[in-house]
Amino acid sequence: MKADLVIRNGQIFVNGEFFEGGVAVKDGKTVAICEDRYLPEAETVLDAEGNPVMPGVVDTHVHVRDPGHRERGTFVTETKAAAAGGVTCFLEHPISSPPPYSPEILRNRVRVATPQALVDYAFFGAAGAEFPDEVEKVAKEGIVAFKTFLHEAPEGRDEEFRGLTMANDGEMLDGFRAVAKTGLILTIHAENNDIIQRLIRQFRAEGKVGFEYHYKSRPPITEIETVAKLLMFAKETGTRVSFAHISTPEAAELVKRAKLDGMDVYLETCPHYLFLTEEMIDKYGPYAKGNPPLRSRESMEKLWDYVNDGSVDFIGSDHGPFLVSEKEKGMKDIFTAAAGPACIEMTLPLMLTAVRDGKLSMRRMVELLCENPARVFGLWPRKGAIRVGGDADYVIADMKNEYTVNNKDFVTHSRDTSPMYNGFRLVGKPLHTIVRGRIIMKNRVIDDSAEGWGKVMLPGWGSGRTA
Ligand SMILES: [Zn+2]
Structure with missing residues (x-):
């Protein structure tokens, strides 16, 4: 099987703990969670550079x-x-x-x-x-x-x-x-x-x-x-x-x-x-x-x-x-x-x-x-965890480098109304965000062409109900 996306060299958060390895994605779902050497070939490969890969x-x-x-x-x-x-x-x-x-x-x-x-x-x-x-x-x-x-x-x-x-x-x-x-x-x-x-x-x-x-x-x-x-x-x-x-x-x-x-x-x-x-x-x-x-x-x-x-x-x-x-x-x-x-x-x-x-x-x-x-809120098990069969929704955050918060850097249209955290020194800035297998943000750059990729979620996904 050739995957659509593979993320390798990460700390993958599964079942309450981290392990070193990667994930593979096909058709928007997580299809493998394993050590790097077992990951399949993929169209796109993203290197997590040792950072945590968490559920979105x-x-x-x-x-x-x-x-x-x-x-x-x-x-x-x-x-x-x-x-x-x-x-x-x-x-x-x-x-x-x-x-x-x-x-x-x-x-x-x-x-x-x-x-x-x-x-x-x-x-x-x-x-x-x-x-x-x-x-x-x-x-x-x-x-x-x-x-x-x-x-x-x-x-x-x-x-x-x-x-x-x-x-x-x-x-x-x-x-x-x-x-x-x-x-x-x-x-x-x-x-x-x-x-x-x-x-x-x-x-x-x-x-x-x-x-x-x-x-x-x-x-x-x-x-x-x-x-x-x-x-x-x-x-x-x-x-x-x-x-x-x-x-x-x-x-x-x-x-x-x-x-x-x-x-x-x-x-x-x-x-x-x-x-x-x-x-x-x-x-x-x-x-x-x-x-x-x-x-x-x-x-x-x-x-x-x-x-x-x-x-x-x-x-x-x-x-x-x-x-x-x-x-x-x-x-x-x-x-x-x-x-x-x-x-x-x-x-x-x-x-x-x-x-x-x-x-x-x-x-x-x-x-x-x-x-x-x-x-x-009824979105489990599709959302909320990295698991085989679940939506491939991930965030990879930078735990190595501290940064100083400045609301001018916010993406929200309302950025100028939120200066309260300015000067806070934090880790954990999201580097890459993946929604159902698509990289929406890569190295802090948001993919403008992903407008319309987001979908409305209804409760009871387990029953196969869709919008
Ligand atoms: Zn409210």
Whole structure:
């Protein structure tokens, strides 16, 4: 057999450990994992130069604003950013304009993404109180999970939040029941909006609109209380829930206890809650603004315990492209700035540096970034691991050379909004990214001709279902 692609001279990560050798790819699948001397002939040979060859990252939390707000980035620009970050598949969350709360909107998004994307992707559906009858239809159309927010649309963003909100407890209970019937996971942005809005009103009335009032208006209790309540709703309704971007160890502890009680519940955190503190908001203001906010150093360090003990299931980037002008608004009044960092390119280098520094094991890192996302959201065993028969999605990262982060080097269209990591010294910069056997990025150069190579992923690949 002549393979399409062979990668040799690598440290291949298989079954939780590295071994020296290579992989062979035919028709987009991994067909051999072996020592170099057993590798077949191939059309293309890539030398990994002794670097780790890992499964491509499956990012559980990415926002692409296409088609609603293409000025913030498109499926072309943001999937190129994904490739630059070693992400070979991502799960796209509403907010988008409009959010996919109906099969028609979902189909349109797939139509928009198909000719553009360089890496694979799957969609979350929107679940809200406004269109309860659509929930089951969207589920059948082909999504990996639902997402909901527990507040009304922020000022001026009605269209982006349409059909995506459960704004009070009554709506939540109904919404949970509707999602429970589909058997899909409901992913929740868990912050107590009543507390937040009251604090914002009070601070504004006192003229307190400086940077620090972002985190002061969203104290840890807003997340902790909401997680506690939602766990009760999940238990009552039998809904499988996943908590998006958890920022506090207290909330992680609640989810851990729910897991110990046997609940089907999942926990996501993001790199910024593990590597950045609220001092970054003092320094960068709106550019470091995200919801929930960055926390204290003590809180950040404690969150690592839950990463290591298995309570955290996955680490998603919460990549959220915006315009500089949408961030700059917050220089005068932090509450008016758009919330979200454009950071899909940071996850892997940050986490690989943490591995080098002994903060977690490589095995745990691959679980958090690749394996668990694929398993929990129905893309396993096609995605999430290097295995014979699985998609040939790999990232080869440079573990030998440190580099200094500069957001000007980012590929995302929104690079100018994410300076928070500037000056960080990291290893693990992705060198080559391979999606279903095609080299999308080689030596940091992205192959522009790969636009449209990315495919929409549907859960249940084992059953042979395709888009
Ligand atoms: Zn998000």
